[in-house]
Amino acid sequence: MHMHKFEKIWLIFGVASLIVFLSVLGVSAFHQGHHPSSWSNIIDPEQVDETKPFDEPGLKKVEGKEWDYELVFVASAFLYAPSEVQIPLGSTVKIIATTKDVIHGFQIPGSNVNMMLEPGYIVEYITTLNQPGEFLVLCNEYCGVGHHMMTSKIEVVE
């Protein structure tokens, strides 16, 4: 069968768009692979309130793990839940956090904790609290008009 010239052009065009499409897919797969969160750390941002452990934000004592407490934070415009928490001095804490809406920051000035909370992802950070006092949690990603008011407080108590 002899192909019409225009059919050939369209065929080439079709194959070329397929290649472009596949390489875009490849690029996004690559991007996912290099995301700081693993596949197990994904969450439906619409279902945060119903998804464990985010259905109960706050501090929870845990047994048989390398950390003593799990501290669950849910960020949303323009607050963190919990807004304040007390933790015994010397405990090792696993911070587990996500956002319900837009990108928020999660920084504790004076510590190594500086995370970005992206919708759909869960971030975790394990730290030992060796210093008593009050520590602010700050949002360091601009998230809207209430951005500068978005804080939480961690009190490390003896």
Ligand code: CUA
């Ligand atoms: Cu949340 Cu800025």
